[in-house]
Amino acid sequence: MSILVIAEHDNSSLKQATLNVVAAAKAIGGDIDVxxxxxxxxxxxxAAAKAEGVNKVLVADNAxxxxxxxxxxxxxxxxxxKGYSHILAAAGTVGKDxxxxxxxxxxxxxxxxxxxVESEDTFVRPIYAGNAIATVKSSDSIKVVTVRPTAFDxxxxxxxxxxxxxxxxxxxxxxxxxxxxxxxxxxxxDLASAxxxxxxxxxxxxxxxxxxxxxxxxxxxxxxxASRAAVDAGFVPNDMQVGQxxxxxxxxxxxxxxxxxxxxxxxxxxxxxxxxxxxxxxxAPIFQVADYGLVADLFEAVPQLEEELKKVL
Amino acid sequence: MKVLVAVxxxxxxxxxxxxxxxxxxxxxxxxxxxxxxxxxxAVEEAVRLKEKGVASExxxxxxxxxxxxxxIRTALALGADRGIHVETDEEVQSLEAAKLLKAVVxxxxxxxxxxxxxxxxxxxxxxxxxxxxxxxxxxGTFASEVVVEGDKxxxxxxxxxxxxxxxxxxxxxxxxxxxxxxxxxxSLPNIMKAKKKPLDNMSPADLGVDIAPRLSTLxxxxxxxxxxxxxxxxxxxxxxxxxxxxxxx
Numbered sequence: 305m306s307i308l309v310i311a312e313h314d315n316s317s318l319k320q321a322t323l324n325v326v327a328a329a330k331a332i333g334g335d336i337d338v339x340x341x342x343x344x345x346x347x348x349x350x351a352a353a354k355a356e357g358v359n360k361v362l363v364a365d366n367a368x369x370x371x372x373x374x375x376x377x378x379x380x381x382x383x384x385x386k387g388y389s390h391i392l393a394a395a396g397t398v399g400k401d402x403x404x405x406x407x408x409x410x411x412x413x414x415x416x417x418x419x420x421v422e423s424e425d426t427f428v429r430p431i432y433a434g435n436a437i438a439t440v441k442s443s444d445s446i447k448v449v450t451v452r453p454t455a456f457d458x459x460x461x462x463x464x465x466x467x468x469x470x471x472x473x474x475x476x477x478x479x480x481x482x483x484x485x486x487x488x489x490x491x492x493x494d495l496a497s498a499x500x501x502x503x504x505x506x507x508x509x510x511x512x513x514x515x516x517x518x519x520x521x522x523x524x525x526x527x528x529x530a531s532r533a534a535v536d537a538g539f540v541p542n543d544m545q546v547g548q549x550x551x552x553x554x555x556x557x558x559x560x561x562x563x564x565x566x567x568x569x570x571x572x573x574x575x576x577x578x579x580x581x582x583x584x585x586x587x588a589p590i591f592q593v594a595d596y597g598l599v600a601d602l603f604e605a606v607p608q609l610e611e612e613l614k615k616v617l
Numbered sequence: 618m619k620v621l622v623a624v625x626x627x628x629x630x631x632x633x634x635x636x637x638x639x640x641x642x643x644x645x646x647x648x649x650x651x652x653x654x655x656x657x658x659a660v661e662e663a664v665r666l667k668e669k670g671v672a673s674e675x676x677x678x679x680x681x682x683x684x685x686x687x688x689i690r691t692a693l694a695l696g697a698d699r700g701i702h703v704e705t706d707e708e709v710q711s712l713e714a715a716k717l718l719k720a721v722v723x724x725x726x727x728x729x730x731x732x733x734x735x736x737x738x739x740x741x742x743x744x745x746x747x748x749x750x751x752x753x754x755x756x757g758t759f760a761s762e763v764v765v766e767g768d769k770x771x772x773x774x775x776x777x778x779x780x781x782x783x784x785x786x787x788x789x790x791x792x793x794x795x796x797x798x799x800x801x802x803x804s805l806p807n808i809m810k811a812k813k814k815p816l817d818n819m820s821p822a823d824l825g826v827d828i829a830p831r832l833s834t835l836x837x838x839x840x841x842x843x844x845x846x847x848x849x850x851x852x853x854x855x856x857x858x859x860x861x862x863x864x865x866x
């Protein structure tokens with residue numbers, strides 16, 4: 305078996321998710337090549353060559369791939385990947401965008417967002433926002449798979465010495481152009497990949513009170529999220545929503561503040577390693593999934609939490 | 618310009634999902650079904666494009682059992698002009714759905730196809746991109762803004778860490794994210810009117826598409842259930858446990 309892993313990066317550095325995907329590839333077994341497609345992405349290729357277990361790094365360095373447009377990446381990966389038994393990418397917004405195009409061009413199914421490898425053709429993945437876990441088997445000759453990075457421990461990013469090979473395959477589908485990009489300037493990590501998430505619910509009462517959570521989050525290097533109730537009440541924007549119709553998160557630590565724990569919220573965060581709930585209603589369903597529950601008024605508990613964290617961090 | 622919207626009938630998002638005791642799937646017997654929330658956003662976007670005078674006709678298509686006509690009628694009540702039902706009781710996976718939609722696109726020749734980014738049952742997030750690849754169209758996935766200008770559409774996309782805007786040649790495929798719009802509710806008069814709007818029925822065979830699935834589901838299980846943990850007395854104890862017991866800070 306031979307596996308092609310598509311690197312996730314920003315043209316200057318390799319994202320850790322790539323190392324998680326290589327770990328999934330190792331679980332399948334076989335030779336692992338990494339494709340780095342981008343523009344002026346030499347440093348990324350060098351980083352990928354150092355990753356544990358990588359056999360070869362292929363580099364497609366061209367302006368056509370600079371903004372990771374799905375149309376161009378789809379054609380490139382379908383071309384390069386047709387000689388492999390598996391094509392893997394992280395299930396981030398880049399992988400989710402181009403991988404189904406790869407599958408369609410190769411006329412094979414895609415297995416999305418896997419959380420476990422059972423065998424070379426059988427994978428475990430969440431459905432119904434994680435309320436059910438399906439084991440699926442692919443009958444296609446090439447398995448196109450996206451991987452949930454948080455479900456696999458990353459391989460080491462140092463120590464490997466894979467050969468780096470330049471590809472001269474240029475695929476510009478001519479269907480789309482990059483116009484602009486607006487990346488959140490916040491120093492906080494991205495909600496979907498953060499190691500710690502602090503979320504607020506309807507109990508926060510208004511948007512200004514989320515500043516309390518932001519201060520706690522900044523102490524811990526955490527992202528800030530919200531329940532659908534808080535979003536629907538207009539406290540915070542929709543992109544902060546954790547839940548079945550928002551972002552699915554699985555951090556090491558999830559702190560739910562003033563969140564009752566509606567089904568739709570639990571579906572988005574119950575894979576977190578450790579869950580803390582702070583709520584004044586001791587009957588709140590969130591306590592049924594919390595490892596540590598604190599029955600308290602959040603307006604007293606959150607400032608105290610900030611002070612206590614300052615002592616230990 | 619003609620806009621094609623694809624909608625899917627799924628379990629209502631408020632319903633608690635229960636895995637069948639024999640682990641063959643999720644129990645859908647006597648469960649409330651509804652239009653997939655992302656598809657509602659797709660319908661709303663098409664209706665807004667029509668209200669702005671950008672879209673001239675909205676065709677809504679759904680693939681699935683007879684009851685999927687309810688979701689088509691809902692879309693018609695929200696402002697779509699006519700419906701197409703590709704009727705089948707078989708499981709239709711993403712690649713096969715994309716092939717069926719491709720056949721519909723070839724018949725209807727829309728300038729814009731709008732789909733939800735994913736359905737809340739299978740959570741695949743594939744069909745729109747596959748349709749775009751099969752028809753040779755550009756794609757604006759996870760859209761939070763759609764602006765049609767001449768023979769292009771500018772789509773602002775929700776990406777990890779922010780937003781990205783791309784310009785696509787028309788015809789193009791757009792898949793919707795949550796922030797694109799807030800869907801309206803259908804009014805009673807519009808629900809009554811929708812019953813008279815045209816709805817074509819066809820089968821996958823009529824469209825010449827083989828829908829045999831490529832993936833087989835071996836089993837479906839409930840997720841490992843979490844046990845309720847301990848209650849802590851105060852914040853100091855909480856921080857102590859997080860640092861020394863759970864070791865997560």
